[in-house]
Amino acid sequence: xxxxxxxxxIGGMTLISRVLGFVRDILxxxxxxxxxxxxxxxxxxxxxNLFRRLFAEGAFSAAFIPIFSTKLNADNNHDAxxxxxxxxxxxxxxxxxxxxxxxxxxxWLVDSILAPGFADVDGKSxxxxxxxxxxxxxxxxxxxxxxxxxxxxxxxxxxAAAATPILLNIVLIFALLVLTPIMPTPGxxxxxxxxxxxVLQLLWLGYYVKKAGFPVRLVRPRLTPSVRLLGARILPVxxxxxxxxxxxxxxxxxxxxxxxxxxSYLYYADRVTQLPLGIVGVAVGxxxxxxxxxxxxxxxxxxxxxxxxRGIEFAFLLTLPAAVALVVIASPVISVLFERGAxxxxxxxxxxxxxxxFAVGLPAFVLIKVLAPGFFSRGDxxxxxxxxxxxxxxxxxxxxxxxxxxxxxxxAVASSAAAWVNAGLLAFVLWKRxxxxxxxxxxxxxxxxxxxxxxxxxxxxxxxxVLVVALAGAGWLKILALAGLIVAGLMTYAVMAVGMxxxxxxxxxxxxxx
Numbered sequence: 040x041x042x043x044x045x046x047x048x049i050g051g052m053t054l055i056s057r058v059l060g061f062v063r064d065i066l067x068x069x070x071x072x073x074x075x076x077x078x079x080x081x082x083x084x085x086x087x088n089l090f091r092r093l094f095a096e097g098a099f100s101a102a103f104i105p106i107f108s109t110k111l112n113a114d115n116n117h118d119a120x121x122x123x124x125x126x127x128x129x130x131x132x133x134x135x136x137x138x139x140x141x142x143x144x145x146x147w148l149v150d151s152i153l154a155p156g157f158a159d160v161d162g163k164s165x166x167x168x169x170x171x172x173x174x175x176x177x178x179x180x181x182x183x184x185x186x187x188x189x190x191x192x193x194x195x196x197x198x199a200a201a202a203t204p205i206l207l208n209i210v211l212i213f214a215l216l217v218l219t220p221i222m223p224t225p226g227x228x229x230x231x232x233x234x235x236x237x238v239l240q241l242l243w244l245g246y247y248v249k250k251a252g253f254p255v256r257l258v259r260p261r262l263t264p265s266v267r268l269l270g271a272r273i274l275p276v277x278x279x280x281x282x283x284x285x286x287x288x289x290x291x292x293x294x295x296x297x298x299x300x301x302x303s304y305l306y307y308a309d310r311v312t313q314l315p316l317g318i319v320g321v322a323v324g325x326x327x328x329x330x331x332x333x334x335x336x337x338x339x340x341x342x343x344x345x346x347x348x349r350g351i352e353f354a355f356l357l358t359l360p361a362a363v364a365l366v367v368i369a370s371p372v373i374s375v376l377f378e379r380g381a382x383x384x385x386x387x388x389x390x391x392x393x394x395x396x397f398a399v400g401l402p403a404f405v406l407i408k409v410l411a412p413g414f415f416s417r418g419d420x421x422x423x424x425x426x427x428x429x430x431x432x433x434x435x436x437x438x439x440x441x442x443x444x445x446x447x448x449x450x451a452v453a454s455s456a457a458a459w460v461n462a463g464l465l466a467f468v469l470w471k472r473x474x475x476x477x478x479x480x481x482x483x484x485x486x487x488x489x490x491x492x493x494x495x496x497x498x499x500x501x502x503x504x505v506l507v508v509a510l511a512g513a514g515w516l517k518i519l520a521l522a523g524l525i526v527a528g529l530m531t532y533a534v535m536a537v538g539m540x541x542x543x544x545x546x547x548x549x550x551x552x553x
Contacts, residue, residue: 400455
């Protein structure tokens with residue numbers, strides 16, 4: 040499967056998941072709003088969801104796939120299957136112990152680490168603890184799902200693994216609509232939905248690895264040399280590839296110290312940012328890692344450099360205009376998506392400000408996903424973790440400074456700034472090692488993509504002023520006005536990108552034929 044085809048397969052599934060995620064969050068916003076119950080659920084969901092994104096969106100695979108691919112390339116499927124089964128069994132045992140310890144420690148974790156500010160509001164900390172205990176076992180299932188995803192991705196089968204988040208969103212929508220009336224709070228229904236989704240996702244991928252001829256069974260856990268190597272790589276890989284999620288968790292913890300609603304504003308803004316980040320960043324990173332691993336193991340460094348350049352080029356092509364658009368039309372986007380029911384005008388303004396701050400860092404968040412495979416495919420897990428550690432410290436320092444000035448928006452600004460530092464350092468180290476050399480095509484198309492995005496931004500600003508009355512309206516008028524903005528922006532960018540040569544029509548035609 041070509042890189043572009045793999046990216047679009049994963050991106051297409053991720054798009055479906057993100058659309059369903061928006062439906063889910065629209066319902067949550069209408070039912071929960073941004074008050075105490077919403078803050079409690081988002082803290083409860085953030086913890087297992089952090090691990091979902093760390094593991095399911097490529098970080099675990101970054102440690103697993105290079106080792107698994109080596110065994111596949113040696114034409115020894117028996118060894119590859121044995122390694123997968125031993126890794127699966129050892130991981131399951133570790134997770135049972137870890138989940139048990141966390142469940143017992145949950146009251147302390149919520150009060151001391153996850154949401155220390157909740158203790159000041161009567162009942163808020165207790166509610167967050169109950170919901171967290173219900174949802175947290177999701178970690179067990181999604182971590183095993185990530186290993187099965189790595190098996191399928193290494194085999195060049197991306198669709199089933201990329202579709203697993205769709206199950207999560209379907210189950211949460213069902214829980215919100217069906218279970219809420221019979222539960223103490225909507226948060227209880229949603230937390231049960233998180234747990235149930237984990238079970239279904241594991242069964243889903245268990246079926247597909249069996250269908251691919253690589254059934255992964257539970258066996259007696261043994262720390263084989265390959266499993267020990269995986270263990271030595273997995274923690275630094277997860278940390279190094281997941282700065283965005285770690286910074287979000289830090290931001291959530293600090294936001295709990297601010298005014299009520301701050302946690303929710305950041306959550307809803309992040310959900311919008313996740314659409315381009317998931318479709319582009321996760322898709323490119325997930326598709327790029329197995330391809331780089333195979334090319335490097337066969338000694339084709341030139342092909343690996345070309346794949347890295349094409350991954351960056353594709354990421355910029357879609358991420359730059361998305362970031363610019365989210366900055367320019369943040370308020371209409373949040374208003375149309377969430378402003379209904381318990382989610383009022385003040386919440387729209389606060390969330391839109393956070394969205395603009397996150398959007399500034401969107402290209403950096405995506406670049407981290409694209410550049411990290413350049414290290415992981417070569418077995419280097421130490422360098423990304425060192426860079427991520429520097430960026431995380433910077434994020435904490437900036438958080439503590441900026442949240443005093445701009446409140447929850449300062450937390451989003453700090454996250455974006457830390458991401459740019461992280462992406463810049465990753466690129467610099469790869470360039471210094473001659474493992475990232477921007478070819479003339481990448482340099483030329485980046486400039487053209489940037490100029491096309493600027494033209495689109497100017498058009499959106501002008502058109503937004505023309506539609507200001509419609510965008511402030513209600514119901515379908517506001518929705519149609521936003522749809523017009525989006526369509527006009529897409530058309531403007533497409534015309535400028537093709538006209539300037541940021542993307543070639545021949546490239547698109549070749550892909551459609553494939």
